[in-house]
Amino acid sequence: MALDPQAQALLAAFAGMPPLDFAQLTAPAYRAMLAAGGALAPGDAIAAEEDLMISTASGPIAARLYRPVAEGGDKNALLPLTVFFHGGGFVACGLDTHANLCRCLAQRARTVVLSVDYRLAPEARFPAAAVDACDAVRWAASNSGDLRVRPGALAVAGDSAGGNLAAVVAQHMRHSGVNIAHQVLFYPVLDCATEHPSYESMGDGYFLSADMMRWFKDQYFAEGADRADPRASPLAAADLSGVASATVISAEYDPLRDEAEHYAARLAQAGVLTTHLRWPGQIHGFASLLGALDAADHALTLAARSLRLALHVQNT
Template sequence: MIEPDVLRLLQQIYTHMDHLKHPALSDLSPTQSRYYFQEGRPFFGGWEQVDVKQADDQVIRLDQPALPIRVYRPAQLPEDQPLPALIYLHGGGWVLGDLDSCDPICSFIANRTQSVVVSVDYRLAPEHKFPIPLFDTIDSVYWVHANAHRLGIHPDQIMIGGESAGANLAAAATIWLRDSRSSVIKGQLLITPVTHCSFDRPSYLQNGTMNLSRERMMWFWDHYLQSAEQSENYYASPLLVPDASNLPPAIVVTAGFDPLHDEGREYGELLQRYGVMTKHLHYPRMVHSFIHMSGQVSATHKAFCEIVDAYQEMYEDIYNLHWTRVATR
């Protein structure tokens, strides 16, 4: 059974969308979808962090447009103190989302872990299809590492993570960097990740009815990929990577009422088979994108605290990091 307060919040959103006359998915354009996405965002407020400083910046590239980023840093720590950092990629099926849509998430992580979070506004499909969002992610990793001193980041303590499509980009970028012999990324935080362009796993057929559906994921993939053949590219579908060895440790998060549950679990199992230190956190009563409900639903807030604490503890243990956890609402 879905967490009752989660279900109540979803019903409020569905009622609002019906009032706005949300069209059927078959008639929905990316522009329309972005409009309704913005209309739904006010339902997820209520947990802004006050002890975090934000600064907007840009990833400057020679041959590509600059990418907006937002840097979060605990307000009480000295600017010249180098901190661990998480490069964060927002969710939204590669079509939706921006720096604002994941602002509470990034602020919360920075505050609770007393570390830096760098949120990346990668370019969206269908205007920018695969592999452009992936290359934006990779470029951002290299830029953050090169500018670590200016950003107050320890260059040897950089992790990457994201939610949903953002977790897909994080996982794929980590594989790309491994293949390129780069050791910049030290860990992965993969929250309800997309790992395979396939729609027939049991979790798709049984649980894909609340907050994310099988049809919606097919819509997202159709806008992200240039061709069906790209679905077999393991930089698009990380679960297909032929060798998962020598990847950094990972936290993999899944939700019971999420069509992505099975592929997320399988990706965690793949990493473990190749000797990658991996912790799988599963929340059987949650839906896709439940972390965004943390300001409204106490159970999701508790779950997100557990996720962030597990992320912090794993990398403290591995790299002897000296983080300080703080109590947050």
């Protein structure tokens, strides 16, 4: 369908900005540019937020816990846990940039959300982010008592680069004894080794460009790194059987659209219960744009519903 009018208005505003020179752009400069951007709607009201540190063999990882408002007045009920990984091309963003998305998932899915501030590139290149993601989920599974969440009720979620990490975790944990009930992937990066046709058809003029994705990958990978390693490209995994059930949300006007949809199809072919929705008329990153895009609110409600169903959270 045609580009959503609200997304079109955003793109028109972005069009007045100077083009990025990727040959000269540095990660600190890119992060500073994002920090100077406008604020988004804060997301749903929740009961509490708590910053904490995750202890891993690679060092401590900052994280933030989001706890929803109790239903039925039972503040002591143990809720399931969803571990969330933010987007940002493996280079930028963090706990604050995706707080609105985490609040909405927590409140609407009736799940505690643990947002993970994994190491960023180029200071920490592949596989650092993937290692942090797996370590964080193992830590969360082993510390349900301290987190005050329901043991054994665990999901993962992420957007863009964070969707990549959620998919990596879901693949890795099927052999580790940590049970992942569901994975929610918003317009994920799933193939760092191959450019799919949507790189050409949707790679310019729709917020995330093909050139920007190439720059992100160059920051994430050291020279000579295997970009087809499944820890970098989950789509490259030979066997997807036994991976957690999935909700995959792609955006129509997104260079990452085809790899997300290919992954959803491969999951289904492997016998994994998979729901895929291509969000019509939308651009990459739309689920975070609360207050600017109505589709953001709708997509978060759909994703939260799938999480709630998979985690068996019942209305009280």
